[in-house]
Amino acid sequence: METVYLAGGCLWGVQAFIKTLPGVISTEAGRANGTSDTIDGAYDGYAESVKTEFDPAVTSIDALMGHLFEVIDPYSVDRQGEDVGRKYRTGLYSEDPEHLEEAEAFIKQRDDHAQIAVEVLPLTNYVRSAEEHQDRLDKYPNDYCHIPKELLTKHR
Numbered sequence: 566m567e568t569v570y571l572a573g574g575c576l577w578g579v580q581a582f583i584k585t586l587p588g589v590i591s592t593e594a595g596r597a598n599g600t601s602d603t604i605d606g607a608y609d610g611y612a613e614s615v616k617t618e619f620d621p622a623v624t625s626i627d628a629l630m631g632h633l634f635e636v637i638d639p640y641s642v643d644r645q646g647e648d649v650g651r652k653y654r655t656g657l658y659s660e661d662p663e664h665l666e667e668a669e670a671f672i673k674q675r676d677d678h679a680q681i682a683v684e685v686l687p688l689t690n691y692v693r694s695a696e697e698h699q700d701r702l703d704k705y706p707n708d709y710c711h712i713p714k715e716l717l718t719k720h721r
Contacts, residue, residue, distance in 0.1 A: 567621050567661065568617065568659070569619070569659045570614045571657055573637045574613070579614075586632050589624065591617075594616075595691055595694050599690065603692065640677075658691075662687075665685055
């Protein structure tokens with residue numbers, strides 16, 4: 566099992582989508598690469614993200630990045646859908662340098678790679694989101710989500 570942290574705007578939809586992907590073992594809503602150790606108060610530089618544990622025998626960073634690109638606008642800076650602000654930036658964060666190399670390679674293979682605004686950075690810290698944010702779209706399927714509903718079940 567390996568772990569990456571995927572940011573794609575509002576984490577509710579990203580978590581709902583990511584957990585349907587082949588090879589994904591578990592997901593957790595959280596915040597990555599901020600400056601505090603708490604979820605109380607401001608986002609303190611964090612990106613809304615989904616801790617994603619996956620089986621590398623079944624899926625890869627390349628495949629996970631491809632799926633992330635299905636549900637984000639990779640050219641948008643600090644915005645996905647109606648959600649605007651630094652916490653809605655897109656990215657892949659990991660403690661494993663190989664994951665970062667693979668994600669960078671995915672981006673560089675695209676003809677438009679110079680315009681892509683998806684961060685690929687080492688994970689500096691992570692904080693789990695409050696329970697009310699875990700699997701939120703399962704609990705409240707009509708909550709706002711920038712990801713079209715048909716994509717949330719595409720890989721089931």
